[in-house]
Amino acid sequence: xxxxxxxxxxxxxxxxxxxxxxxxxxxxxxxxxxxxxxxxxxxxxxxxxxxxxxxxxxxxxxxxxxxxxxxxxxxxxxxxxxxxxxxxxxxxxxxxxxxxxxxxxxxxxxxxxxxxxxxxxxxxxxxxxxxxxxxxxxxxxxxxxxxxxxxxxxxxxxxxxxxxxxxxxxxxxxxxxxxxxxxxxxxxxxxxxxxxxxxxxxxxxxxxxxxxxxxxxxxxxxxxxxxxxxxxxxxxxxxxxxxxxxxxxxxxxxxxxxxxxxxxxxxxxxxxxxxxxxxxxxxxxxxxxxxxxxxxxxxxxxxxxxxxxxxxxxxxxxxxxxxxxxxxxxxxxxxxxxxxxxxxxxxxxxxxxxxxxxxxxxxxxxxxxxxxxxxxxxxxxxxxxxxxxxxxxxx
Ligand SMILES: [Zn+2]
Numbered sequence: 001x002x003x004x005x006x007x008x009x010x011x012x013x014x015x016x017x018x019x020x021x022x023x024x025x026x027x028x029x030x031x032x033x034x035x036x037x038x039x040x041x042x043x044x045x046x047x048x049x050x051x052x053x054x055x056x057x058x059x060x061x062x063x064x065x066x067x068x069x070x071x072x073x074x075x076x077x078x079x080x081x082x083x084x085x086x087x088x089x090x091x092x093x094x095x096x097x098x099x100x101x102x103x104x105x106x107x108x109x110x111x112x113x114x115x116x117x118x119x120x121x122x123x124x125x126x127x128x129x130x131x132x133x134x135x136x137x138x139x140x141x142x143x144x145x146x147x148x149x150x151x152x153x154x155x156x157x158x159x160x161x162x163x164x165x166x167x168x169x170x171x172x173x174x175x176x177x178x179x180x181x182x183x184x185x186x187x188x189x190x191x192x193x194x195x196x197x198x199x200x201x202x203x204x205x206x207x208x209x210x211x212x213x214x215x216x217x218x219x220x221x222x223x224x225x226x227x228x229x230x231x232x233x234x235x236x237x238x239x240x241x242x243x244x245x246x247x248x249x250x251x252x253x254x255x256x257x258x259x260x261x262x263x264x265x266x267x268x269x270x271x272x273x274x275x276x277x278x279x280x281x282x283x284x285x286x287x288x289x290x291x292x293x294x295x296x297x298x299x300x301x302x303x304x305x306x307x308x309x310x311x312x313x314x315x316x317x318x319x320x321x322x323x324x325x326x327x328x329x330x331x332x333x334x335x336x337x338x339x340x341x342x343x344x345x346x347x348x349x350x351x352x353x354x355x356x357x358x359x360x361x362x363x364x365x366x367x368x369x370x371x372x373x374x375x376x377x378x379x380x381x382x383x384x385x386x387x388x389x390x391x392x393x394x395x
Contacts, residue, residue, distance in 0.1 A: 069265070
């Protein structure tokens with residue numbers, strides 16, 4: 001494990017100056033748009049032979065860069081910092097109620113609804129009728145024919161769901177106290193999830209030589225179930241590089257754009273330090289929700305101060321090995337990120353604005369660095385797929 005570092009004011013001044021110097025006019029919200037932003041930057045990092053095709057399709061590429069998350073689960077809506085006060089104060093305000101209602105989750109004025117835990121199990125109670133909730137790590141599922149997944153990555157289990165005829169209201173008395181945001185999802189393809197990460201530190205000590213990089217060898221050594229559970233991102237990237245080459249050979253523009261967008265997503269994901277470690281949500285160090293606090297909450301709040309500076313694309317000799325190298329690079333940032341979260345929380349009783357302000361000071365540079373690297377790597381994978389396809393003319 002790396003020793004956490006304390007960052008001196010000089011470093012912060014440096015990071016601040018760099019971000020001022022590198023200021024560009026476009027500012028996208030991170031949150032669900034992080035992938036859009038990195039993919040957009042990748043379009044500007046390509047050699048002349050292919051840059052016109054990618055810049056022409058930059059909007060569609062940015063859209064398709066979010067496809068893999070759509071396959072995994074569909075975000076219905078997010079209750080973000082805007083509602084922090086309501087959530088923390090225990091109020092279910094008219095505005096919150098309306099937010100739910102616009103998404104088809106209704107609340108009758110007279111129903112008494114609450115969420116509560118009992119013997120480690122969770123229930124939604126609607127007019128005294130209990131609906132059990134299934135809990136899997138930090139995700140909660142409301143059991144029913146029509147399952148809605150509501151996930152709260154910012155706090156201990158809190159959730160509400162809705163099915164036909166069921167009405168839900170937030171009961172904030174118990175576990176909502178440190179809640180800053182709540183995502184409401186619909187479930188998708190369950191096999192998609194593991195393709196977005198690789199928890200490399202489950203394979204012994206750095207540099208994790210225990211894990212064979214060849215997929216069949218890894219499966220032979222650890223069993224398929226284990227390999228899948230620990231994450232498949234590197235193999236997915238190699239596979240998608242191949243698929244992109246094939247799409248380019250076929251000359252089918254839409255197919256190229258879709259495949260390139262999905263490839264961008266996987267490449268960008270493994271640049272996020274918490275996509276490559278077992279403590280991916282701070283759950284092992286009592287820092288539940290750090291994943292979202294970093295990639296959504298913090299960068300949402302400070303997006304204007306995060307400017308990407310990707311390098312130009314270059315040919316990748318071995319797409320699989322490069323993906324493993326990226327995982328190792330990302331890994332070394334994870335401890336710093338977790339340390340920054342702990343430091344920022346000191347003296348705060350919630351993960352609200354004062355916390356976020358500190359968290360950004362301590363870890364904003366990690367977002368800038370990893371997102372910039374992700375944009376250049378994405379461009380390099382696209383470029384490599386094109387070289388391997390025999391440099392076809394893209395139009
Ligand atoms: Zn993802």
